[in-house]
Amino acid sequence: MESIRLARLSRLLEEAPIKTALALMALAAFIVVGLTVLDRAGFVSFDFIAANWTFLLGPAELALFATIVSYVIGFGFAIPMGAARAFGPGILKRRDTSAWIFAPIYGFVSGYAEAVRGTPVYVQILLVHGLVTAAVPKLSAVSLWAGIIALTINTAGYQTEVFRAGFQSVGQGQLEAAKSIGMRKFQAFRYITFPQALRLITLPLVNEWIALFKASSLLSAISVLELMWGAQYIGVNLGHPIDGFLMVSFYYLVILIPLSRVVSYIERKKRIPGLGTAEPARTRFIGFRRTAPQDLSSFLSESSGRVSRDAFLQRRVAHTIPDGVLAQHPSIDPPPRERGRDAEGSETIGAAPRTSFFSRTADRLGLQSGLARGPRRRRESFQH
């Protein structure tokens, strides 16, 4: 009996939600303990942080503004430039005038992408700032404009390469099929290549947003009043450098972590089988699955909304096994277990009453514990 309990416990610990929860708790404990030690030792002042944490709200807003504007404009430029990079070699091979017209465009885009990726973003920011202030010294908020232009130039180069990779990874067969139904080249790009590529590159595009947001911290060098500037102000003018950088780290984390989680959630939610994102993990968002997985939805029993194991198995095998055989098959129609009485005194048949701590807790939380969930998800296969 004891060994069965241990086996059940160890299986439960393998469940992803439990693992996630344990990991998060350990992380939180580590941070709290570490900060408390630093506070006691006098390196960090909780009182100062508590009194001044709103100071960075304005800078955070400005950093977000600069990043979002640059990213969106860069995105717009990156689509045609990525297409030029991806399809350029093919066009250059043609033996007509279009190759000659296209050659300088391809040369410019390639040189641009190489230049942006081959120089530090810090240099780019200072260079653009120098040029912009020299050209229009009287412009108000000239630093912010220069910063946005520099970040736009930078992210356009990186996103160009992301789009190039995305366009190149859409199979040749897809294009041939598009042509075979009479689509023009631009239509094939618009309706086939582009939407497929976008799904394939969602993750690199999010990574680029994260990298750009962090790169925006360098705008402090041209006195844009963004997060990093705020941290330096706290350090230099208020005399709390460690507190300032700790606070700014917290701001970056609070902005970036939820963003990437939300995007990967949407990515999984909107996924198309066989394209881009892998099959959703068995966990959702932070960890707990509240409803039955989607591809089992047709097996939901109408009354409870839960997966009925028998219905699931019967439907799965119904098309391969004739009716008469099905009725007697032991794995589909298990012999009833011993009858007993549950807590309310009503008769129970079939599944043993759930008694473990975990399953009771899971019930209270409205979750299905791993043991009660029934058959594990199978690899997605085609439907018959």
Added chain:
Amino acid sequence: MIAVRGIHKWFGPLHVLRGIDLEVTKGEVLVIVGPSGSGKSTLLRCINLLVQPDEGDVLIEGVKVNSPKIRPEWVRQQIGMVFQSFNLFTHLTALQNVSLGLTKVKKMPAQEAEKLARYELERVGLADKASSYPAQLSGGQQQRVAIARALALNPKVMLFDEPTSALDPEFIHEVLDVMVKLAEEGMTMIVVTHEMGFAKGVADQVIFMDAGQIVEAGTPAEVFGAPKTERLRSFISKILG
């Protein structure tokens, strides 16, 4: 209906098609057989101009279509093509795969296109799979959707490039059934295949190609029953194993 006159095609130094002539009349089924690398697929691709022939003419209803004056997109709308590897659009459902050409190429209103697409899916026996994505379908089902996609544009001729070669044996017959039905309905078809049963049962003409040339041509009985050349005899014995 469809005629090919003296087609040559080079891929670099490789002379893939060495002067092909053939003619298919309306409602006829032409089966092309031959060892791999003999230029069968390239010939099909030349007919719908996915590959531009270097020499020779492709005529559809007497019009030379491989001329600079005619847009290849227009030609391809008249010709349905089914690929060995299905090539369904992976980001679209079965229904969207079929209706995309109607809305974007034929500029049909969305509702009308959907109705027609559903009808085409029903024709290939997949009305219930309209909302499935290609990755959720078996190979046979994917190929039937691909046939429906080509049929939706109401083509004058259908080209099949080894439509069953990438399929598991259990799914081959469902695709062949659809093709037999199409042939019975009077569709003009050019089929590259190794399915001897289909060729014998359905074809009006059979062409045996080798090394970019037509080696033998005739009715199935002539070509399979009384092969004249050694090359065809050895090919048949290999195919029948």
